[in-house]
Amino acid sequence: MSRQMRSASSSRKPPEPSDDHAPIADWMKTAMPALQPILEHLDGQIRKTLPGAKYALKWKKAYYGLPDRGWVIEVVAYDVSVNIVFFAGAKFDPPPPQGEGSRYVKLRSLEEAQAPELQDWIGQARKHDGWRWE
Helix, strand or coil: CCCCCCCCCCCCCCCCCECCCHHHHHHHHHCCHHHHHHHHHHHHHHHHHCCCCEEEEECCEEEEEECCCEEEEEEEECCCCEEEEECCHHHCCCCCCEECCCEEEEECCHHHHCCHHHHHHHHHHCCCCCECCC
């Protein structure tokens, strides 16, 4: 199996995994104030659902992964929304609505972040290989 699920032409190297969550916590504080509750909720749900997770912050994106799966979730804060990317989302049942191989959801409110299907997708992320760092 290839080192990463990204396209073969991708020259980006995956972030280095760490046990330190502090860089992500600091990054969330720099997001637009309206997005911070969304980020905090997602972060809490991901950390609760992925015990033993590894963390990284690279390219102004938060990465959550598992040692045996690689990076399974990426969170990106823009000016008016937060995207949660599931690297193996195309394999989910049902898959998240946007993207192709890596599927994502665009969130504009805390209510959207609290949707039951989002929690289900976070749970499904731990069952599939993501962007491998090994």
